[in-house]
Amino acid sequence: MAGRIRDEDVTYVRDHAPIDEVVGEYVQLKNAGGGQKKGLCPFHDEKSPSFNVTPSKGYFHCFGCGVGGDVIAFVMKVDHTTFSETVERLADRIGYQLRYDSTGNAPAQSGPRRSRLVEANTAAAQFYQENLLTPEAAHGRDFLTKRGFDRASAESFGVGYAPDQWDALYKYLRGKAFTDEELSVAGLTKEGTKGPIDRFRNRLIWPIKDIKGEVVGFGARKLASDDVDQGPKYLNTSETPVYKKSRILYGLDRAKKDIVAKRQVVVVEGYTDVMAAHLAGVTTAVATCGTAFGDEHISVIRNLLMDADSFRGEVIFTFDGDAAGQKAALKAFGDDQKFVTQTYVAVEPTGMDPCELRIASGDSAVRDLIARRVPLFEFAMKSEIAKFNIDTAEGRVQALNAIAPLVNKIKDASLRPEYTKAIAGWLGMEVEVVAGAVKKTAAKKSTQSAPVQSAPQNEVNLRDPILMLEREVLKVRLQVPELVTTWGEVEANAFSYWAYHQIRTEIDANPEVDIHTLIEKAEVEELKSLITELTVEPIRTDGEVSTKYITSVVARLREVAISRSIAELKSTLQRLNPTENASEYNAAFASLVAMEATKRIQKEIASGDL
Secondary structure, three states, X not given: OOOEEOHHHHHHHHHHOOHHHHHHOOOOOEEEEOOEEEEOOOOOOOOOOOEEEEOOOOEEEEOOOOOEEEHHHHHHHHHOOOHHHHHHHHHHHHOOOOOEEOOOOOOOOOOOOHHHHXXXXXXXXXXXXXXXXXXXXXXXXXXXXXXXXXXXXXXXXXXXXXXXXXXXXXXXHHOOOOOHHHHHHOOOEEEEOOEEEEOOOOEEEEEEEOOOOOEEEEEEEEOOOOOOOOOOOEEEOOOOOOOOOOOOEXXXXXXXXXXXXXXXXXXXXXXXXXXXXXXXXXXXXXXXOOOOOOHHHHHHHHXXXXXXXXXXXXXXEEXXXXXXXXXXXXXXXXXXXXXXXXXXXXXXXXXXXXXXXHHHHOHHHHHHHHHOOEEHHHHHHHHHHOOOOOOOHXXXXXXXXXXXXXXXXXXXXXXHHHHHHHHHHHHOOOHHHHHHHHHHHHHHHHHXXXXXXXXXXXXXXXXXXXXXXXXXHHHHHHHOHHHOOOHHHOOOOOOOOHHHHHHHHHHHHOOOOOHHHHHHHOOOHHHHHHHHHHHHOOOOOOOOOOHHHHHHHHHHHHHHHHHHHHHHHHHHHHHOOOOOOHHHHHHHHHHHXXXXXXXXXXXXXXXXXX
């Protein structure tokens, strides 16, 4: 399909896609009063929630990092999608059929719609599941049985089988009216010597779903024991418009509810480990999909896990007890500093993964493995100590020098003294000696990384009471314009901060436009961001936003503005000679009297006396 999405359809989607529901799939939102919702920002690391959503206006804004916008802007940023992809995705969500323009200079839409890619993946998942029940898939079922998974388990996780044929899936999906382009872009087929062929062949298949439960890709396990399939043991869908492996966690769609409830995430290493953990009762288990655990995975977990009030959540990594597992744990130790929550590691001494452990010792053994978790700090330090012979003085000193820098990497400074004591015990050394080594490495780090101090900047103090009043009046004008009945009477000099004054000017020039249009008309990004910020920032009233409150704050702003004009006029009068400039003096004096009267009225209105 060619053309651009019609503007009126974009507007419809923006107005009807509930921003709080969309954001709520990525961020825990809590009611903040006044029709506002609040949570931890998904775009930067923070301990206190500064991310606000105003459902009635359809906007979000983070007062920590300054990011803000409408529901389209949120999805584009959090899922890294294009504008068209995002609008199509939201339209699918609300069941709205988009229309496209194919005239003029409108750019052609590139590639299939997102909804078609998801539909193709969903149909493929059904095909694979049905094929797992065929005689041809006996060796696949045998693989699952040997790993402790019965038919019900396979059905629960949607496990399927890709037939040992070149184009079985291709023919099936073409029969359902999917195009070659759609199947290729979805990563379901690839180009063969005689045309499209299936990407997966003679493999067990795990459907990979996004956090909302939509099938966006597949993980495939090789079954052939000969050289027929030259591919890797595990093969995943390649990157597609709907499958971003750096953000996808297998099992998250079914684990997210318990992750939020239990404030816990268990990170395992594979699809069968996720299955084994869930079946054993560890229902917060997830795994990466053919890639290392990275920053974007951390962001996804933080958005679900962080509790704005207590931060008592925990991330538990499971690793083998061998050298590779220890290396992975130390890598996780570095990532730990990107979490606000507590991070642990659960290591099976015999080297078994959760799936193998469940086969050998049952469900309770998997639960016990997670229950025996130890702080990742402790595991990382003990792993380093194990590299040295601490039976000798030289070995103990070498071990101390190796782990002292790790102590200074602990994000929670209150834990450092405790680990200093623990290290002293592990090494059999005096606490003072260990503390001295830690302090020495901290001082060295500080010297090496001390930031260059920049010259102080003369920035306006936005906490000034007058500027806060100006901000409040703009907020009520943007959020509840129907209640601001005296806006037209507000003095021209009422807004002293240039950005507030500019927004007021734009409002006066376009009094009937909506907020989205106002944002689009803003010429600089700073103003665009500020308008969004003012749209979602809670109005500073203890109760309901009432006409009385709004009338009061507008009157107070007018009183301040008039006082400013009175001061300027008095200065003018002092410079005028009543005799030589009689007419000018008398006009100025009359204006002063009128201003004083208006000021008194506004003061009484502001105080509630009128």
